[in-house]
Amino acid sequence: MPLKVAAFYQFAALSDFRELREPLRSFAAGLGLKGSVLLAHEGINGTVAGGDASIDAFVGELQHGALFGGRLSNLELKFSTASEMPFRRLKVRLKKEIVALGDMAVDPTRQVGTYVEPSDWNELIAAPDTLVIDTRNVFEVAMGTFEGAVDPGIKSFGQFKEFAAQKLDPAKHKKIAMFCTGGIRCEKASAYLLAQGFDEVYHLKGGILRYLEGVPENESRWRGECFVFDERVALGHGLRQRRGNDGAQE
Known part of the structure; x- marks a missing residue:
């Protein structure tokens, strides 16, 4: 069973x-x-x-x-x-944090970006004025991501601050949409960007997993597989297990 x-x-x-x-x-x-x-x-x-x-x-x-x-x-x-x-x-x-950004001043209980339901995500990320950012690490991104998403090239979530400081500008990037596996990293990242002066920040509610669970595969803008931090390794549309255990660890 x-x-x-x-x-x-x-x-x-x-x-x-x-x-x-x-x-x-x-x-x-x-x-x-x-x-x-x-x-x-x-x-x-x-x-x-x-x-x-x-x-x-x-x-x-x-x-x-x-x-x-x-x-x-x-x-x-x-x-x-x-x-x-x-x-x-x-x-x-x-732990000091339930997801380690390394900035204790960031408080998602007080301020976060706008939650976007999976059913509305495709329209948001297809808009030409939306900068779509994958907040996961390079290993996860290599396994799968959304069409057109920016890969920050980070090895850990704590490096997101450096990426934001070097590559993002509130005056230039007016509309940012972020995502991650289950929603926690992009939610905290949205709180961080708001604190840095970005005005219009969105994040995928429930993350990639909620999207893969609810959005039909023939309508999906997701490409590849979603890495998960257990011995199933990766999940696909419908949260179906796609791979066997290759020894990957959190």
């Missing part, structure tokens, strides 16, 4: 994130889940896999349970399947 995989994140103020680690790990372990979850003062980011009922119980606790007290009610969530367990163990780790 296929396993259910839940990828999720939310920027939310979690001042007690250190105290949340062990109760969250214990709850997930009790459900037999495996995967990786990051906790930081700015929120939560993770992917876990297990049986349908276990995943549903875990997600329900995140969104509505006593552990987070309703602070994750706006959880960005995507489901997919795996023929085999894509994780070797369960990890719940404490």
Whole structure:
């Protein structure tokens, strides 16, 4: 029976994130889940896999349970399947950031760009005045990206600041649309660009995975495969697994 995989994140103020680690790990372990979850003062980011009922119980606790007290009610969530367990163990780790930009002044809980639904993405990126930027690393971009997207040539998300400083200009680039795997990197990048004086900044809600899940392949502007940080390696349209494990790691 296929396993259910839940990828999720939310920027939310979690001042007690250190105290949340062990109760969250214990709850997930009790459900037999495996995967990786990051906790930081700015929120939560993770992917876990297990049986349908276990995943549903875990997600329900995140969104509505006593552990987070309703602070994750706006959880960005995507489901997919795996023929085999894509994780070797369960990890719940404490971090300075749930996605490492390296600028602690950036706060997506206060200001982010405009969310764009996958159904509206094609029209936005086809507009001649839109600069489309892939916020992922060079390895991910090489596996697949959207038509016409700029590859920043970065090896880690923390290098996005350097790319922006060297290649982007608020006076020249009036309309920017960004995307990433699940939405978290482009959401934080949008907050960063707004703080740098860019006015019109958009990002793909739910990321590439939500787009591949909902946009028909014959209407898609996506080319290639989407790298994912587990042993499935890459997913295609409909979130179908396309490759076997080649040993790639996060």
